[in-house]
Amino acid sequence: MKRFIAFILLLTPLFGFGGEDERIEAMLSKMSFDDKIGQLNQVDGRGDIGQLEAEIRAGRLGSVMNIVDPKLLDRLQRIAVEESPAGIPLLFARDVVHGFKTVLPIPLGQAASFDEELVERAARNTAVEATECGIRWAFAPMMDIARDPRWGRIAEGFGEDPFLAGRLAAAVVRGYQGDSLSDPKSMAACAKHFVGYGAAEGGRDYNTTYIPERLLRDIYFPPFRMAVEAGCASVMSSFNDNDGLPATGNRWLLTDVLRGEWGFDGVVVSDWGSVAGLVPHGAAADNREAAKRCITAGTDMDMSSRSYLRHLRSLVENGEVPMEVVDEAVRRILRLKMRLGLFEHPYARQVTTSDLYSEKILDDACALAREATVLLKNDGVLPLSNVRRILVTGPMADAPYDQLGTWTLDGDKTRTLTPIRALREIAGKEIEILYEPALAYGRDQSTARFGRLRSLARKADVVLAFVGEEQIMSGEAHSLADLNLQGAQREMLELLAGCGRPLVTVFMAGRPLTIERETEISDAVLYAWHPGTMGGRAIAQIILGEASPSGKLPVTFPRCVGQIPMYYNHKHTSHRADGSEGNLDDIPREAVQSVMGHTSSYLDVPPTPLFPFGFGLSYTTFTLSELQLSDTTVPANGVLKVRVTVENRGKREGTEVVQLYVGRKSASVTRPIKELKGFRRVTLSPSESRIIEFELPIDELAFCGADRRTAVEPGSYVLTIGTDSRDGLKEHFSVK
Numbered sequence: 073m074k075r076f077i078a079f080i081l082l083l084t085p086l087f088g089f090g091g092e093d094e095r096i097e098a099m100l101s102k103m104s105f106d107d108k109i110g111q112l113n114q115v116d117g118r119g120d121i122g123q124l125e126a127e128i129r130a131g132r133l134g135s136v137m138n139i140v141d142p143k144l145l146d147r148l149q150r151i152a153v154e155e156s157p158a159g160i161p162l163l164f165a166r167d168v169v170h171g172f173k174t175v176l177p178i179p180l181g182q183a184a185s186f187d188e189e190l191v192e193r194a195a196r197n198t199a200v201e202a203t204e205c206g207i208r209w210a211f212a213p214m215m216d217i218a219r220d221p222r223w224g225r226i227a228e229g230f231g232e233d234p235f236l237a238g239r240l241a242a243a244v245v246r247g248y249q250g251d252s253l254s255d256p257k258s259m260a261a262c263a264k265h266f267v268g269y270g271a272a273e274g275g276r277d278y279n280t281t282y283i284p285e286r287l288l289r290d291i292y293f294p295p296f297r298m299a300v301e302a303g304c305a306s307v308m309s310s311f312n313d314n315d316g317l318p319a320t321g322n323r324w325l326l327t328d329v330l331r332g333e334w335g336f337d338g339v340v341v342s343d344w345g346s347v348a349g350l351v352p353h354g355a356a357a358d359n360r361e362a363a364k365r366c367i368t369a370g371t372d373m374d375m376s377s378r379s380y381l382r383h384l385r386s387l388v389e390n391g392e393v394p395m396e397v398v399d400e401a402v403r404r405i406l407r408l409k410m411r412l413g414l415f416e417h418p419y420a421r422q423v424t425t426s427d428l429y430s431e432k433i434l435d436d437a438c439a440l441a442r443e444a445t446v447l448l449k450n451d452g453v454l455p456l457s458n459v460r461r462i463l464v465t466g467p468m469a470d471a472p473y474d475q476l477g478t479w480t481l482d483g484d485k486t487r488t489l490t491p492i493r494a495l496r497e498i499a500g501k502e503i504e505i506l507y508e509p510a511l512a513y514g515r516d517q518s519t520a521r522f523g524r525l526r527s528l529a530r531k532a533d534v535v536l537a538f539v540g541e542e543q544i545m546s547g548e549a550h551s552l553a554d555l556n557l558q559g560a561q562r563e564m565l566e567l568l569a570g571c572g573r574p575l576v577t578v579f580m581a582g583r584p585l586t587i588e589r590e591t592e593i594s595d596a597v598l599y600a601w602h603p604g605t606m607g608g609r610a611i612a613q614i615i616l617g618e619a620s621p622s623g624k625l626p627v628t629f630p631r632c633v634g635q636i637p638m639y640y641n642h643k644h645t646s647h648r649a650d651g652s653e654g655n656l657d658d659i660p661r662e663a664v665q666s667v668m669g670h671t672s673s674y675l676d677v678p679p680t681p682l683f684p685f686g687f688g689l690s691y692t693t694f695t696l697s698e699l700q701l702s703d704t705t706v707p708a709n710g711v712l713k714v715r716v717t718v719e720n721r722g723k724r725e726g727t728e729v730v731q732l733y734v735g736r737k738s739a740s741v742t743r744p745i746k747e748l749k750g751f752r753r754v755t756l757s758p759s760e761s762r763i764i765e766f767e768l769p770i771d772e773l774a775f776c777g778a779d780r781r782t783a784v785e786p787g788s789y790v791l792t793i794g795t796d797s798r799d800g801l802k803e804h805f806s807v808k
């Protein structure tokens with residue numbers, strides 16, 4: 073049979089039916105039922121290789137995950153192509169989430185760059201590295217909207233905003249998939265987790281979500297739709313149930329919306345075991361019923377649960393699942409393999425020179441880590457100047473594993489440039505660098521070295537404290553109820569702040585931590601997330617003034633956990649969300665209930681976040697002026713042109729991220745106060761000013777109205793251009 077398929081592939085162009093569909097039909101018509109079911113089965117390749125080989129030989133696998141040795145992959149592929157009944161090549165998959173060998177900043181950090189071009193370039197580099205090891209399918213990008221930093225996987229996505237997340241997800245898709253999927257340096261991307269996974273109750277991973285359809289359509293769907301429009305080859309269903317329906321078995325989601333409304337023709341893969349997961353969810357009595365629900369919902373490939381392998385035959389034979397449903401899933405998988413060129417080139421890319429950790433790839437990773445770093449406070453101590461002696465301290469100053477962040481299956485920590493290494497490398501000759509980690513790791517409670525720390529701090533001109541989260545504190549199944557610094561880290565900062573030397577605090581973490589006190593006692597604060605392999609150099613360059621920070625927060629920083637969820641694009645409410653300053657001393661004793669007014673705020677915390685979405689300082693200052701709109705009234709299918717002048721008022725070159733938000737006062741349904749609809753990075757020399765122009769297609773303003781249709785509603789809108797989500801220049805326009 074495999075010879076027959078190879079023969080068909082060779083001859084189809086000669087007979088004029090060389091189209092993708094014809095090739096697929098020709099192949100499908102020659103496959104046995106077992107061959108077909110085999111294509112729908114994906115397993116983890118770690119484990120018994122002999123057994124894996126036997127399964128491949130028997131044609132029971134369509135895809136294998138988690139093997140990155142190209143020689144072994146080629147050996148397995150040879151079995152699939154030459155010895156399995158249908159001779160269909162395997163598709164090798166891996167969680168290539170933020171970098172491969174060269175680890176990039178966590179996606180949440182990448183999002184802080186607001187730089188689609190650089191994110192795309194870095195993703196392309198990642199594809200080059202991963203395909204060198206034989207991986208042609210990456211389970212990324214993740215674009216789950218996250219409004220709750222307790223959720224450990226907030227690290228893995230692009231934050232709270234659908235527009236930013238969608239733009240960056242599309243950039244990763246373009247980077248991974250390149251100009252053509254069939255380029256041996258391209259890998260299929262996977263938009264995950266469809267959908268709502270980031271809205272888990274209380275930030276507890278895998279937990280229930282309740283997202284009504286309107287919120288799905290307005291907030292949770294858009295990034296996926298943007299990834300699909302960018303040509304994303306696959307989508308992964310999520311673990312969670314939403315409003316009672318586990319995503320992997322939700323036909324409305326996977327078939328009606330994804331394929332019907334959006335025209336997606338790629339593969340839907342379940343998340344790990346999420347077909348069988350319907351059973352513990354209580355949405356199927358057993359695996360067989362789970363398999364039936366998921367295949368009919370539109371989940372093509374069963375990741376690791378083997379439910380399809382075990383039950384599809386009997387389900388089809390009993391007439392419970394139509395054969396056509398199975399055929400359709402197989403077609404999609406064959407199509408993906410065809411688009412990847414696997415039938416022509418099934419084996420790992422044969423390269424003579426190694427692309428792993430190349431200079432270019434490392435440079436781009438460093439640039440991304442630089443752009444990801446957000447300056448949250450600066451009393452003037454940064455960039456360092458005229459210092460002779462610095463003290464470097466804290467558990468993250470030299471934590472080569474931790475700074476790589478979650479999901480770094482392939483990164484090698486011995487390649488990590490930590491801050492202490494980089495500072496010594498760049499400035500070790502001119503500046504005396506004292507080093508005392510004080511705490512061995514983030515959760516370390518021991519204050520035994522604090523005495524020495526104090527005496528070293530007193531000898532230094534400036535103290536650089538590197539604090540944050542260990543890698544293991546964030547990521548999948550690593551949710552936290554408390555977002556304060558762990559161990560004795562805050563105590564360490566308090567001690568340092570009391571030493572009378574300027575204190576620069578650098579956070580490395582997988583999520584927004586609650587850092588109000590730390591910010592208050594520091595003279596400057598940088599938030600570098602988990603910045604990856606080159607993070608230390610990027611941070612050192614910023615501290616030493618070789619680069620000016622330009623990162624902007626892709627997620628709101630709450631003051632305390634009790635404020636969560638807190639996000640900038642919240643709704644208008646009937647009662648204001650301000651009023652109380654959150655000071656308990658302002659509250660009178662035994663007064664009438666209404667004495668504090670009727671506002672939607674807490675009595676004990678200010679109504680504002682610690683830092684808003686889009687916030688980030690630079691070493692220079694920018695002003696915006698002369699906001700002009702091309703029209704005051706625009707048709708619903710029109711484009712509004714927006715011009716604004718940006719000026720660098722300072723003495724250094726710098727980059728500003730100009731942000732465009734749109735909101736409206738009233739509509740057929742209540743709406744967010746504002747929503748990001750454009751952003752632009754602008755680099756300006758001292759005193760330079762530039763006019764920048766945005767084009768706002770009005771159909772970007774569509775939302776799910778009272779009639780449940782997503783459309784642009786006529787009426788008046790407020791456009792704000794600013795340097796964060798709080799405020800900015802405003803203009804009104806109407807849509808007719």
Ligand code: NOJ
Binds near residue numbers: 167211264344548
């Ligand atoms: C489970 C995770 O949720 C998903 O993101 C990942 O791609 C799969 N495991 C495969 O490792």
